[in-house]
Amino acid sequence: MDQDHLPAKLAKRGSTIVVPLVVLAGIAAIGAGSFYTVNQNEVGAVTRFGQLVSAAPVSPGLHFKLPIADTAHTIRTSIERISVPEMRVKTIDNQFVSVDLSLTYRTADPFKALFQVGDMGSGSINDKLIPFVQSRTLDVFGQVNALEITDKKKQLESNILTAVQTPAIDLFGERIEDVQITNLHYDENFERNIQQTVQTRNQQLSAANLLKVRETEAQQAVATAKGQADSAAAIAEGQKRVAIAQAEADAQRVRLRADADAYEVQKRSEAEANAKTIVGNAEAAIIVAKVKATGSADAYAEILRADAAKNWNGSVPSIQMGAGANAAQPVMVLPPIGQKP
Structure with a gap:
């Protein structure tokens, strides 16, 4: 149981x-x-x-x-990088170029990205963001010549970024920070034309550079010649100034020596004249003293005549003392009357 x-x-x-x-x-x-x-x-x-x-x-x-x-x-919300699939663009000169892009972006408006564009909407962000970037890229490349693409690569990247940055925030809530052209593919025939064009341009640049080198060398030669001429002129000018200065110095020395000699002669003459004046004054003072001592000029004259008579040797004196304008006059001896000279 x-x-x-x-x-x-x-x-x-x-x-x-x-x-x-x-x-x-x-x-x-x-x-x-x-x-x-x-x-x-x-x-x-x-x-x-x-x-x-x-x-x-x-x-x-x-x-x-x-x-x-x-x-x-x-x-x-961190910075993300995605690759944009290769697209075929048409340039203003009707050439086709295949372009690869790389986008760097971050989410700026999470609610818009999540609920208007992303998973809450129809499809993911990339499903809508990439076609939008491709469309704007077509517009940018449609404004340039195919031959300018290589030279204007940075400008094209900047133009694409400008074209997509603000609308991407408004439409998708995503801020695109950077756009890079990672690769360019031209048609085979066009690539050959580009190579030939680049080669020609390089040859032109080489010729222009060679011309600049020759011009620079010529300018340097002219500058060197001018420098040498200026140096020679400066040396000649310096030598001329030295010669002039030397001549002026020599002339100054001659003038100074002549002035010194003239001054010496003048002072010697003045000294001799002063000496004679002093001697004359002294002799005059002696005579005056003797005159005073004898009492009068006549007395002094008698003394002189007495001395002369005492010392006379029989010859006639050659000069005669006097006063005034006849202070000293030559004596002329006449022969006796009736005797021929």
Whole structure:
């Protein structure tokens, strides 16, 4: 009897075990569905039954949400780089060129990127961003000549960036930071023409550079000759100035020597005249003293005549002393009367 009831007992016991396990599993599922994680370089947002409930992008970390009702969405905000598939563009001179691009971008408006363009919209961001960039690239290349592409590569990249940057934020919430042309492919015939054109241009540049070198060499030769001429002229001018200075110095020395000699003669004459004056004055003073001593000029004259008579040797004196204009006059001796001279 007991054996007949054994399966029922086991079934009842099994049911008592399964129900708690199911409850625990449900609780665990609800608990796990109540949290979501936003990683670094990401922001998040929560929708409830398809309606956005986050007022602002949710920062990285662990966050709470209602289980089952809420759904968490995340999007990367770090700088990303994607390759734009090769496109065939047409230049203003009707040449076709295959272009490869590389885009560097980051999410500037997470809500627009998530819920208007990205996963919440139809398709991903790249599905809409890449065709938009390709369209603007066609417009930019349609304004240049094919021969200018290589020389204007940086300008073309800048023009493409200008054409897509602001609209990409408005339309997709993505800010394109940089656009690079990674590769260019020309048609085979056009590449040959380009090579020939480049070769011709290089030859022209080489000829122009050679001409500049020759012009520079000529200018240097002219400058050297002018420098040598200027140096020779400067040396000649210096020598002339030295000669003039030497001549002026010699003339100055001659003038100074002549002035010195003249001064010496003058001073010697003045000295001799002064000496004679002094001697004359002294002799006059002596005579005056002797006259005073004798008492009168006549007395002094008698003394002189007495001395002359005492010292006379019989010859006639050659001069006669006097006064005034006849102070000293020659004496003429006449022969006796009746005797011939």
